[in-house]
Amino acid sequence: MALGNVVAQTTRESLSPPMRETFIAPTMLPVCCVCGLIRDETGSSPDRERWVTPRTYRTTHGVNPTEIAHTHTYCLTCFTKAQETTRQYFREIGTSP
Numbered sequence: 001m002a003l004g005n006v007v008a009q010t011t012r013e014s015l016s017p018p019m020r021e022t023f024i025a026p027t028m029l030p031v032c033c034v035c036g037l038i039r040d041e042t043g044s045s046p047d048r049e050r051w052v053t054p055r056t057y058r059t060t061h062g063v064n065p066t067e068i069a070h071t072h073t074y075c076l077t078c079f080t081k082a083q084e085t086t087r088q089y090f091r092e093i094g095t096s097p
Contacts, residue, residue, distance in 0.1 A: 028071040034078035038065055063087045 027075070030039040037051040054065045074082060 021025055027069065029068045030073045031065075031070045031071035032078050033073040034082070035075060037075050039073065039075070049076065 027042075029079075030041075031037070036054070038054060038057045039086065040050045040052045040057060042061070050061070057063070057065050
């Protein structure tokens with residue numbers, strides 16, 4: 001496959017004039033391993049993460065998230081729940097993590 005074809009498949013232009021920018025699909029898409037939300041890093045400030053559903057990601061970027069390789073992580077909500085579950089477990093067995 002030619003490089004031009006790869007670029008054509010992974011880029012698009014935003015439809016709204018104020019947001020006219022080229023979107024390049026990431027090579028690895030961060031997905032919460034518990035709830036399946038996708039971390040959308042485009043257009044947000046570095047200190048604030050935005051988590052969206054696969055449908056919203058597809059609608060916003062015009063890219064099907066199932067066609068991009070995934071890397072698994074935790075969204076803030078699921079991470080907090082997992083952390084509390086771990087703390088509770090260690091409290092029950094009488095040791096600290």
